[in-house]
Amino acid sequence: MKKLFILKAVDSKNMESIASDLQENKFKVLQSDNKFILMRKKRYGNTVIQLGCLFFALFFFYPLILVNVVYFTYSLLWNSPNVLITTEKKDAEGNNLEYNTIEEVLEKANAVL
Numbered sequence: 001m002k003k004l005f006i007l008k009a010v011d012s013k014n015m016e017s018i019a020s021d022l023q024e025n026k027f028k029v030l031q032s033d034n035k036f037i038l039m040r041k042k043r044y045g046n047t048v049i050q051l052g053c054l055f056f057a058l059f060f061f062y063p064l065i066l067v068n069v070v071y072f073t074y075s076l077l078w079n080s081p082n083v084l085i086t087t088e089k090k091d092a093e094g095n096n097l098e099y100n101t102i103e104e105v106l107e108k109a110n111a112v113l
Contacts, residue, residue, distance in 0.1 A: 003081070003082075003108075004082050004083075004084055005081060005082065005083045005084070005100040005104065005105045005108070006083075006084045006086065006097055006098065006099050006100055007083060007084070007085045007086075007099060007100060007101075007102060007105065008086070008087075008097075008099040009085050009086060009087050010087070011087060012034060012087070014087075015036075015037055015085050015086075015087065016037075018037075018085050018102065019032075019037045019039060019085055021102065022039055022041075022083060022085075022102075022105070023039075025041065025106060025109060025110075026041055026109075027039040027040065027041045027083065027109070028040060028041070028042075030082075035086060035087050035088055036084055036085060036086040036087070036088065037084075037085040037086075038082065038083070038084050038085075039082070039083045039084075039085070040080055040081070040082050040083070041080060041081055041083075041109045042076060042080050043075045043076065043079050043080045043081075043109075044072060044075055044076055045071050045072050045074075045075035045076075045079075049071065050068055050071065050072065053065070053067055053068040053071070054068055081105060081108045081109050083105050
Protein backbone atom coordinates (compact mmCIF):
# COMPACT_ATOMS: atom_id res chain seq x y z
CA MET A 1 0.00 0.00 0.00
CA LYS A 2 1.18 3.49 -0.80
CA LYS A 3 2.13 5.82 1.98
CA LEU A 4 0.05 8.96 2.22
CA PHE A 5 2.02 11.97 3.37
CA ILE A 6 -0.02 14.40 5.45
CA LEU A 7 0.99 18.04 5.73
CA LYS A 8 -0.56 20.33 8.31
CA ALA A 9 -1.98 23.68 7.27
CA VAL A 10 -3.19 26.40 9.61
CA ASP A 11 -5.87 27.78 7.29
CA SER A 12 -6.94 27.73 3.65
CA LYS A 13 -4.36 30.37 2.63
CA ASN A 14 -1.61 28.23 4.16
CA MET A 15 -3.01 25.19 2.31
CA GLU A 16 -2.84 27.07 -0.99
CA SER A 17 0.71 28.20 -0.24
CA ILE A 18 1.87 24.65 0.46
CA ALA A 19 0.07 23.40 -2.64
CA SER A 20 1.77 26.00 -4.83
CA ASP A 21 5.17 24.99 -3.43
CA LEU A 22 4.42 21.38 -4.32
CA GLN A 23 3.13 22.34 -7.77
CA GLU A 24 6.51 23.91 -8.46
CA ASN A 25 7.91 20.39 -7.84
CA LYS A 26 5.50 18.87 -10.42
CA PHE A 27 2.79 17.70 -8.04
CA LYS A 28 -0.73 17.76 -9.50
CA VAL A 29 -3.96 18.41 -7.61
CA LEU A 30 -6.21 15.34 -7.64
CA GLN A 31 -8.97 16.64 -5.40
CA SER A 32 -9.60 19.68 -3.25
CA ASP A 33 -12.11 20.94 -0.74
CA ASN A 34 -12.22 23.79 1.76
CA LYS A 35 -10.53 21.54 4.37
CA PHE A 36 -8.03 19.59 2.26
CA ILE A 37 -6.04 19.34 -0.97
CA LEU A 38 -4.96 15.93 -2.29
CA MET A 39 -1.93 15.99 -4.60
CA ARG A 40 0.21 13.43 -6.41
CA LYS A 41 3.48 13.40 -8.28
CA LYS A 42 3.72 10.67 -10.87
CA ARG A 43 7.01 8.83 -10.93
CA TYR A 44 8.03 6.87 -13.97
CA GLY A 45 11.22 5.35 -12.62
CA ASN A 46 14.85 6.15 -13.22
CA THR A 47 15.43 6.93 -16.89
CA VAL A 48 19.00 5.56 -16.85
CA ILE A 49 17.81 2.20 -15.50
CA GLN A 50 15.02 1.99 -18.05
CA LEU A 51 17.24 2.92 -20.99
CA GLY A 52 19.89 0.44 -19.83
CA CYS A 53 17.32 -2.36 -19.58
CA LEU A 54 15.91 -1.43 -22.98
CA PHE A 55 19.36 -1.41 -24.60
CA PHE A 56 20.29 -4.83 -23.20
CA ALA A 57 16.86 -6.21 -24.05
CA LEU A 58 17.01 -5.09 -27.65
CA PHE A 59 20.51 -6.37 -28.34
CA PHE A 60 21.16 -9.25 -25.94
CA PHE A 61 18.36 -10.59 -23.77
CA TYR A 62 14.75 -9.97 -24.88
CA PRO A 63 12.96 -11.00 -21.63
CA LEU A 64 14.60 -7.99 -19.95
CA ILE A 65 11.85 -5.88 -21.57
CA LEU A 66 9.45 -7.50 -19.09
CA VAL A 67 11.66 -6.32 -16.18
CA ASN A 68 11.55 -2.81 -17.63
CA VAL A 69 7.74 -2.86 -17.87
CA VAL A 70 7.42 -4.18 -14.30
CA TYR A 71 9.78 -1.45 -13.01
CA PHE A 72 7.83 1.28 -14.85
CA THR A 73 4.51 -0.03 -13.54
CA TYR A 74 5.82 -0.23 -9.97
CA SER A 75 7.16 3.32 -10.17
CA LEU A 76 3.95 4.73 -11.59
CA LEU A 77 1.37 2.89 -9.50
CA TRP A 78 3.03 2.20 -6.15
CA ASN A 79 5.98 4.54 -5.83
CA SER A 80 4.31 7.83 -6.74
CA PRO A 81 3.90 9.89 -3.57
CA ASN A 82 0.46 11.14 -2.53
CA VAL A 83 0.17 14.21 -0.33
CA LEU A 84 -2.81 15.36 1.70
CA ILE A 85 -2.67 18.98 2.85
CA THR A 86 -5.30 19.51 5.52
CA THR A 87 -6.46 21.78 8.29
CA GLU A 88 -8.01 18.83 10.14
CA LYS A 89 -6.41 17.55 13.35
CA LYS A 90 -8.20 14.20 13.68
CA ASP A 91 -9.02 11.38 11.29
CA ALA A 92 -12.47 9.84 10.73
CA GLU A 93 -12.11 7.62 13.83
CA GLY A 94 -11.15 10.56 16.06
CA ASN A 95 -7.44 9.72 16.26
CA ASN A 96 -4.85 12.47 16.03
CA LEU A 97 -3.22 12.75 12.62
CA GLU A 98 0.50 12.18 12.25
CA TYR A 99 1.96 14.91 10.09
CA ASN A 100 4.97 14.80 7.78
CA THR A 101 7.28 17.63 6.82
CA ILE A 102 7.50 19.05 3.34
CA GLU A 103 11.16 17.98 3.28
CA GLU A 104 10.12 14.33 3.72
CA VAL A 105 7.65 14.65 0.87
CA LEU A 106 10.14 16.24 -1.50
CA GLU A 107 12.81 13.68 -0.57
CA LYS A 108 10.43 10.85 -1.52
CA ALA A 109 9.29 12.63 -4.67
CA ASN A 110 12.84 13.25 -5.89
CA ALA A 111 14.37 9.91 -4.86
CA VAL A 112 16.32 8.12 -7.55
CA LEU A 113 14.71 4.70 -7.10
